[in-house]
Amino acid sequence: MKRVVVGMSGGVDSSVAALILTQQGYDVIGVFMKNWDEADADSGACTAVEDYDDVRRVCDQIGIPYYTVNFAKQYWDRVFAVFLREYRAGRTPNPDILCNKEIKFAAFLDFARKLEADHIATGHYARLDHSGSMPRLLRACDASKDQSYFLAAVPAAQFERVLFPVGELQKSDLREMAKAHGLATAQKKDSTGICFIGERKFKQFLMDFLPAQPGDMVTPDGNVVGHHDGLMYHTLGQRKGLGIGGGGTGEPWFVIGKDLEQNRLIVEQGESDRLYSTSLMAHNLNWFAGQPPADRFTCTAKFRYRQSDQGVDVEILSNGGCHVRFHQAQRAVTPGQWAVFYDGDTCLGGGVIESTEALCPLLP
RNA sequence: UGGGGUGUAGCCAAGCGGUAAGGCACGGGACUUUGACUCCCGCAUUCGUAGGUUCAAAUCCUGCCACCCCAG
Numbered sequence: 001m002k003r004v005v006v007g008m009s010g011g012v013d014s015s016v017a018a019l020i021l022t023q024q025g026y027d028v029i030g031v032f033m034k035n036w037d038e039a040d041a042d043s044g045a046c047t048a049v050e051d052y053d054d055v056r057r058v059c060d061q062i063g064i065p066y067y068t069v070n071f072a073k074q075y076w077d078r079v080f081a082v083f084l085r086e087y088r089a090g091r092t093p094n095p096d097i098l099c100n101k102e103i104k105f106a107a108f109l110d111f112a113r114k115l116e117a118d119h120i121a122t123g124h125y126a127r128l129d130h131s132g133s134m135p136r137l138l139r140a141c142d143a144s145k146d147q148s149y150f151l152a153a154v155p156a157a158q159f160e161r162v163l164f165p166v167g168e169l170q171k172s173d174l175r176e177m178a179k180a181h182g183l184a185t186a187q188k189k190d191s192t193g194i195c196f197i198g199e200r201k202f203k204q205f206l207m208d209f210l211p212a213q214p215g216d217m218v219t220p221d222g223n224v225v226g227h228h229d230g231l232m233y234h235t236l237g238q239r240k241g242l243g244i245g246g247g248g249t250g251e252p253w254f255v256i257g258k259d260l261e262q263n264r265l266i267v268e269q270g271e272s273d274r275l276y277s278t279s280l281m282a283h284n285l286n287w288f289a290g291q292p293p294a295d296r297f298t299c300t301a302k303f304r305y306r307q308s309d310q311g312v313d314v315e316i317l318s319n320g321g322c323h324v325r326f327h328q329a330q331r332a333v334t335p336g337q338w339a340v341f342y343d344g345d346t347c348l349g350g351g352v353i354e355s356t357e358a359l360c361p362l363l364p
Numbered sequence: 365u366g367g368g369g370u371g372u373a374g375c376c377a378a379g380c381g382g383u384a385a386g387g388c389a390c391g392g393g394a395c396u397u398u399g400a401c402u403c404c405c406g407c408a409u410u411c412g413u414a415g416g417u418u419c420a421a422a423u424c425c426u427g428c429c430a431c432c433c434c435a436g
Contacts, residue, residue: 009397083398094398124397150397192396202399235399245388246375252388254401269388306396332400 003027004119004163005112007104008058008066010051012185013166014123015058016174019181020165021121022062029115030059030066035075035103035196047191047198057184071107075196078102084209087232090260091336094150096195101153109158119161126151126347127167128159135159137288137347142170149305152340152350156288203233203241215263217242220256220274228265231258237275237332242267276329276359282339282351283321292316293348300342303333303353309342322351329359 004026008014021028032055034048052068059066079098086093104122112120125140126148134156140146166174178186193199210232217226226244228234234241238255245253248269256274257266268274280303285292293299295316300309301324311327324339333339333356340350 011397013397087399092399096398099398147397190397193398195397198397238400239402240390240400243389244375245390246377247388248376250376250387304400305398334399337399 001025001027002118003029003116004121005029005031005108005115005117007108007120007122008032008055009123009191010054010185010188011123011191012175012178012183012188013125013190015054015183015185016169016178017121017123017165018058018064019062019177019183021163022064024165026119028062028064029117030055030064031108031111032066032068033071033103033108033196034068035071035099037072054185054188061181061183069108069111071103071111074107075099075103078107086336087206087210089336090231090258092235092334093336094338096150097153097338099195100151101155101158105151105154105158105162109161117161119163121163121165123166124151124164125167125171126164128162128164130160134288134290135162138167139342139345139347140164140167145171147305148342148347149302149338149340149350152338152347153284153286155286156290159288203229206233213263215265217244217265217267218259219268220266225253225267231260231263231265234258234265236334273360274358275332277326277333277356278329278359279323279325279357280333280339281321281323281354281356283319283354285320285322285349285351287349288347289349292322293343299348302340302342303330304337312341314341321354 004021006014006018006021006028008018008030010032018028018030032052034052036048038048055066055068079095079102082098083093083095105120109120124147125142125145127138127140129136129138137148137151137156137159139148169177175186191198197205207229210230213230213232215228215231216224217228218224226242228242234255236255236257239252242253242255244267251270253267253269254272254275255265256268256272258264259266292314296314298311298313301312301314302309310330313325313327315323315325317323333353335353335355337353338350339353341348
């Protein structure tokens with residue numbers, strides 16, 4: 001009997017993933033990862049305990065053994081430290097993409113090997129085609145839940161023994177299945193926020209690790225219109241949290257840039273053309289096929305989770321990066337985030353956004 | 365000190381005798397395995413202040429206060 005170790009979060013998706021695997025005749029072991037040690041007992045401190053309780057309940061219900069494992073050290077070193085470094089550098093990282101690469105499909109994979117597992121599985125909404133020499137990552141059948149974006153940094157080899165049991169399901173059917181089997185998590189609300197850390201007041205959370213560095217908020221022509229507590233607490237295209245309003249056109253204000261040298265946050269009132277870009281440069285590329293489809297190719301891309309697919313022309317550069325030209329100007333494409341490429345339902349890979357070319361230069 | 369103007373929520377701002385629009389900000393929620401965006405809901409028993417007129421005042425009258433502008 002093939003053995004599968006399932007990463008269980010305490011949510012409904014991984015619960016059903018485990019259920020499906022038992023139905024398919026696998027020898028299933030549930031494993032709950034605890035990767036974040038709560039520093040202080042503020043908001044959401046107990047959710048990890050509740051989540052593990054749910055994992056235990058579900059595993060008892062479907063009759064599989066369960067374990068818990070703590071990757072807090074690895075998470076901190078390989079994910080969170082990078083996350084903080086990126087923020088310090090003025091970028092906006094995506095910790096969950098890194099988490100998948102470094103923890104769920106690396107540290108966890110190694111752990112499963114020690115349990116002599118043939119496969120690992122998670123509750124991700126994505127599909128893997130194992131028919132070829134290399135695994136091919138495909139979008140989930142439920143397009144509205146597709147999470148392939150978050151998997152774009154994982155080297156293809158790390159997917160060789162991975163199963164995504166819920167990738168074929170519609171979310172509504174998955175909920176029904178959980179309900180039909182009376183799973184403890186059937187009605188549980190989907191969790192959001194940074195993986196293993198959870199929903200937080202983001203600025204407050206960051207402040208615990210990146211102390212305030214107050215500076216001015218200025219318009220593109222240099223008028224000081226307010227003050228900020230630190231550039232790292234804001235990201236491109238952001239509206240909330242600026243605290244400025246009134247006067248002018250009456251429209252809301254948005255972050256359109258960061259001036260690291262002078263520690264100034266550049267803001268503008270209304271939907272600025274300056275928020276739009278026509279191309280980007282990316283590095284740290286990961287291609288599931290082992291290499292890009294060609295030196296130049298056309299495909300679709302996403303620059304953030306749940307964005308609709310955008311047509312782009314990709315040009316591979318000699319330095320290992322790539323230049324991505326957008327068919328249509330894109331709003332608030334942000335350095336540190338990931339550009340992920342698709343050919344139809346196939347996820348080709350992705351890379352970290354290094355810089356963008358503005359539709360309208362910020363400085364004349 | 366004369367003359368004029370303005371004072372409505374944190375900020376803009378409608379209102380012009382009939383019982384406080386709207387926007388921004390902010391708060392809450394929805395959406396969402398990053399950060400964002402977006403959407404929905406909430407947000408002045410009260411109109412600088414003290415009186416007066418009136419059935420009824422943010423709206424009219426008077427005093428006072430504050431700020432702005434022009435004179436000087």
